Amino acid sequence: MATRLLQHRSADGTRRVILATGDSAVFLDSPATVRELALMAIDAGHSLADAAAARAGSQAVDIAAELAAGTLLPAIDHDDTARVWLTGTGLTHLGSAEGRDKMHRDAAQAEKQTDSMRMFLEGLEGGKPTAGTEGQQPEWFYKGDGTQLVGPGQPLTMPAFAKDGGEEPELAGIYLIGADGTPWRLGLALANEFSDHVTERHNYLWLAHSKLRQAALGAELLLGNPPADVRGTSRVLRDGATLWEKPFLSGEDNMSHSLANLEHHHFKYGLFRRPGDIHVHFFGTATLSFSDGIKTQEGDAFEIAAAPFALPLHNPLARAAAGPVPFAVKAL
Template sequence: MTSLRLLQHRAADGTRSVIAATDEGASLVPGVDSVRELATRAIAAGTDLATEVRACGTGAAVDIAAELAAGRLLSPIDHGDPAHLIMTGTGLTHLGSAEGRDKMHRAAAAAETLTDSMRMFLDGVAGGKPAAGETGQQPEWFYKGDGSGLVAPGGALTSPAFAQDGGEEPELAGIYLIGPDGTPFRLGLCLANEFSDHVTERHNYLWLAHSKLRQAALGPELLTGAIPDQVEGMSRIHRDGALLWEKPFLSGETNMSHTIANLEAHHFKYDLFRRPGDVHVHFFGTATLSFSEGVTTQEGDVFEIEAAPFTLPLRNTLAKAPPSPVVVRAL
């Protein structure tokens, strides 16, 4: 089974199912209602996702493009307890992202030859692709949230009322399930919009942590198997039905200063991130930002990301949450 992609579906009556898609077509996977369940079975059997899909047999054919248009495709991974889905990421892994970040920080570090961001990027260029068995340079790392912040394909990416910006970050995300003995298993890759607040970060790069505590969206397909070295796609913003901005984006290790294995090693080296049963969504970084080109997004804008070998686009509308004051009470 080549180019196996897994999708999660919810029918009008709420029934969940898993869809297996290949170049030959797509069909339901009988007997499972989540990708996490399918992966759990594969780990227990000592096999892989493709083998487990074959063992389940073939169900009814599905038109995945039609199901996406109808709003019946979910994020391709989730967890019954959102607190056990952890979203994290690494930045400065692509040249474009380093250049964009450097522009944002240069004004604050004008007296330095290189900003901290560019120095970290250059450290990655020098040591982010270690030989097998060696430890590579650790990347920038950030925490993004838990499963409550994962938005389905077609859903709204909602900025909190206090946000100063809501901007797209088109990239790849690795999807992982931690096995019973603490081993991280990579299930595959997804297209992703690692939605962030770039104005907040620009004010002071030490506010990166604040700027990343936002929702995120995954494309509807989880690509299993070998990681492609080269991924080429397009990132677009539509406003009032018209194209406002678009630019190609490149990812895959050919276009990165770190190997995926190095990014994984520095994330999963922490015991905290090897808790059995947890799901991890880890964003690998971006090379393209509309913010870096002077675009200011506004409520109602539609983000669109597409890239082969994924066959379906990721589209999300920008929304703004109403103010929600918080009062801390003493007991």
């Protein structure tokens, strides 16, 4: 049975952690957040699942009802949003190069192999190294800090200047950096990495711009060994009806990189091993509605679901109000 942790906030602001095992769930007696629980587990030398089980209370909870009530938070957060890193890796899934390659080839109008395809093939060859060896480094990108993280049911808001707001159904690794600088993987969460594919398509060197967007994180933190084969469904809804729907695959069996290789090439930088920081790292996808010609619009909604997560991740699409153009910096 899949063991998950969820974060709950009641109407009066009181926070609690939920332990879900299979179809049953209970509130923990303490602490109030997953991050606090993880720190306790590290200090005690216990697994996160054991630390949660030791604090399980007797009050049962219906997590589907809580999701509908809007009381479930993202699977992880930090009271200091500047201590949360949102990053990711692309071209990591079998089939992920097809859409990207077409996007960049159409933009370049060239027949030579694109940089995207070259990177994918290099990852396919060297992304799953044998134990004790270093594999091929992946594409890497930065999305922002904790201010860019939204939870289940919350709008994914693209900037006023965005050319597109497109879903990316993914798994995200959730990490906490221990006091000695050790990265601890707390688990995996269902995620919508959200990107501006029109901006990226214009020029692949604008990938960095296209990724500076919000991201949504599901309510459930899946504990234990990551599943090797995850199969889910990604949908775009318009006016309550399904506009587009497609299955997506994740997990190492469906990837050109191992999680260990992706983790190594992220945490090899000392910058990312600052004690106390939270990292949400998106592992990539091969399934995009944009690749099938879908043009999303404000009011659409994204829905991502995949076992062994019990709850879907649903987020409406919104656009921020326009700011000054050009944005002026004042001299001091």
